[in-house]
Amino acid sequence: MLEEIGLKRIRLDLPFRLNHVNCFLVEGPNGWIVIDAGLHNKPTVKRWEEELQGKEVSDIYITHYHPDHFGYAGGLQQKTGAKVSMSKIDATDGFMAWEKNFLDSLETNYQLSGIPKDTAKAMADDTKSFKPRVTPYPEVNHFFQEGEKVQIGKLEYEIYFTPGHSDGLIVFFNKEKSVLLSTDHILPKITPNISYWYHGDPNPLQTYYHSLEKVKKLNAEYVIPSHREPFTDANKRIEEIKAHHAERLEKTLEAIQKESTVYQVSKVLFPFIETIHETRFAVGETLAHLEYLRSKGECKRELVNGKYVYFV
Numbered sequence: 659m660l661e662e663i664g665l666k667r668i669r670l671d672l673p674f675r676l677n678h679v680n681c682f683l684v685e686g687p688n689g690w691i692v693i694d695a696g697l698h699n700k701p702t703v704k705r706w707e708e709e710l711q712g713k714e715v716s717d718i719y720i721t722h723y724h725p726d727h728f729g730y731a732g733g734l735q736q737k738t739g740a741k742v743s744m745s746k747i748d749a750t751d752g753f754m755a756w757e758k759n760f761l762d763s764l765e766t767n768y769q770l771s772g773i774p775k776d777t778a779k780a781m782a783d784d785t786k787s788f789k790p791r792v793t794p795y796p797e798v799n800h801f802f803q804e805g806e807k808v809q810i811g812k813l814e815y816e817i818y819f820t821p822g823h824s825d826g827l828i829v830f831f832n833k834e835k836s837v838l839l840s841t842d843h844i845l846p847k848i849t850p851n852i853s854y855w856y857h858g859d860p861n862p863l864q865t866y867y868h869s870l871e872k873v874k875k876l877n878a879e880y881v882i883p884s885h886r887e888p889f890t891d892a893n894k895r896i897e898e899i900k901a902h903h904a905e906r907l908e909k910t911l912e913a914i915q916k917e918s919t920v921y922q923v924s925k926v927l928f929p930f931i932e933t934i935h936e937t938r939f940a941v942g943e944t945l946a947h948l949e950y951l952r953s954k955g956e957c958k959r960e961l962v963n964g965k966y967v968y969f970v
Contacts, residue, residue, distance in 0.1 A: 659837075659880060659888065660882070660888070662812075663811050663813050663832075663835065663837060664684055664685060664810075664811025664812040664813070665682055665684050665810070665811045665882070666682065666683045666684065667680050667681075667682055667882075668680070668681040668682060668683055668696075668705065668706075668709055669681075670696040670697075670701070670702055670705060670726075671701055672696075672697065672726055673699075674935060675936065676848070676885060678885065679694065679696055679726040679727065679884055679885060680694075680882075680883065680884050680885060681693060681694040681696055681727075681884075682694070682810075682839075682882075683710075684810050684811040685811060686716055686717060686810070686811075687809055688716040688717075689713075689714040689715055689716030689717070689740075690710070690713045690714065690715045690716065691715070691716065691717045691718075691719060691810060692710075692717070692718045692719070692734065692740070693718075693719045693721065694719070694720060694721055694726075694727040694728075694841075694884065695718060695720065695727065695728065695729060695730035695731045695733075695734050696726060696727075696729060696730050697725055697726055697729040697730060697791045697792075698729045698730040698732075698733050698790065698792060698793065699729075699791060702729075702730050703730070703733065706730070706734060710738070714738075715734075715738040715739075715740040716740055716741065717740055717741050717742075717743060718731055718734060718735060718738075718740045718741070718742045718743070718796070719743050719744070719802075720742065720743070720744035720748070720796075721744070721828055721829075721841040721842070722744070722745075722748045722823065722824040722826060722827040722828070722841065722842065723744070723748040723749070723752035723755065723824055723826070724823075724824060724842070725788050725791055725792050727841075727842075727884070728744075728748075728752050728792060728796075729788075729791045729792045731744075731795075731796040732792075732793060732795045732796040732797075733794060735796045735797065736794065741799040741800060742796040742797065742798050742799055742800075743798070743799065743800040743801070743802055744801070744802060744826070744828075745801060745802050745826035745827075746801040746826065747821075747825045747826030747858075748826030748827065749798045749801065749826075751824065751825060751826065751857070751858060752792070752795065754857070755785075755855070756785070756786070756788055756789045756792055756793075760857065761782065761785060761786050763856065764778075764781070764782040764785060764856065765778045765782045767856045768781055768782065768941070769964070769965070770961075770964070770965060770966055771919060771920035771921055771941060771945065771965070771966060772919020772920055772921035772965045772966070772967075773919075773920075773921045773941065774921075777934070780934045781934055781937060781938050781941075784934045784935050784938060785938065802817050802828055803817070804817060804818065804819045805817065810830060810839075813832040813834065813835060813837065814832065815830035815831055815832045815837075815839065816830070816831050816832075816833070817829075817830060818830075818831055818872065818873065818876075819869075820841075820843045820869040820872065820873060821859065821862070821865050821866070821869055822843070822850070822852055822862055822863070822865050822866025822867075822869045822870075823842045823843060823850040823851065823852060823862075823866065824842075825858045825859050825865075827841060827842060827843055828841065829841050829843050829873065831876055831878060833876075835880070836876075836877070836878055836879035836880060837878070837879075837880045837881075837882065838873070838876065838878035838880070838881045838882070838892055839882050840873075840878075840881050840882065840883045840884070840892070841883070841884045842883075842884050842885070843873065844870075844873065844881060844883065844892060844895055844896060844899065845883045845884070845885050845886060846881075846883060846886050846887060846889045846895065847886055848885070849899050849902050850866075850899075851942070851943055852866050852943060852946050853939060853941075853942025853943045853945065853946050854942055854945045854946045854949060855942055860949060861946075861949055861950060862946050863903065863946045863947060863949070863950040864950055864953060867900070867903075870896050870899065870900065873892065873896065874892070874893050874896050876892070877892070877893060878892035878893075879891065879892070903947075906927060906947055907947055907950070907951060909926065909927055910923060910926075910944070910947045910948060910951060911951065911956065911970060912926075913926040913927070914948075914968045914969050914970055915969075915970060916969065917962070917967040917968070917969045918967060918969070919965050919966065919967055920941060920944055920945050920948060920968070923948065923968065924937075924941050924943075924944040927940065927943070927944055928940035928943075928944070948968050952968070956970070957970050958970075
């Protein structure tokens with residue numbers, strides 16, 4: 659199917675448990691188009707040099723600001739002179755999330771979430787360590803608009819804004835062939851991380867639910883994600899993802915039958931976390947679930963001895 663629609667998948671390795679990201683290379687009307695760029699590291703730079711040899715790149719489309727998608731956008735732009743396009747929301751987040759003002763607030767926010775001081779420092783340092791993997795920043799030449807249409811390979815796609823995984827995440831949909839480039843909005847086997855990162859949308863899980871319903875109306879038959887393999891029947895997968903979060907919300911409520919910090923609840927929801935990097939994601943997703951429940955009036959939050967505690 660990928661070859662049929664003129665899409666080449668570039669599977670880039672990642673140094674995490676989620677060990678790859680699917681980027682894409684297609685021929686466009688004015689040259690080659692790169693969709694997402696990977697982390698800025700030596701293996702990524704080498705791989706793109708090989709893939710782009712002899713090709714003129716006209717555009718780089720960035721689906722969202724997370725490092726495995728946005729990281730090498732600026733470096734690749736400098737090498738190719740390509741125009742970079744992404745949503746304005748995620749361009750703003752991408753230029754903020756690894757800068758001093760935000761980074762300096764992380765340890766305080768982590769400690770408010772009940773994370774021990776040494777762990778909070780290690781988590782903040784882990785975020786800071788990404789700066790070389792996301793710089794140089796790109797010059798964003800165009801901000802995608804919802805409903806905008808772009809030619810990608812042999813098909814024309816409409817852009818849909820699907821916030822949740824990030825505040826400005828986009829997907830591409832071709833109605834004629836019922837093809838959805840789902841980016842990180844819908845993934846097979848695993849569920850996209852829905853986290854509150856101490857900035858932006860304070861209730862990302864609720865926003866994600868709205869985005870799932872929006873995409874469900876498309877009834878996409880063939881789905882090409884940014885992680886793992888293409889799959890069929892987007893709506894079936896959407897229902898599975900919703901069921902997963904419903905189960906997580908039940909577990910979250912069980913965990914706060916007595917007053918608990920975000921960190922304590924994260925240990926219940928994610929008992930097998932091994933690294934500081936994974937702890938950041940576990941805490942972020944736990945916080946998103948707690949804040950969703952609080953917005954529904956199903957739990958309360960109070961500041962006790964310098965830490966937020968949640969309870970029913």
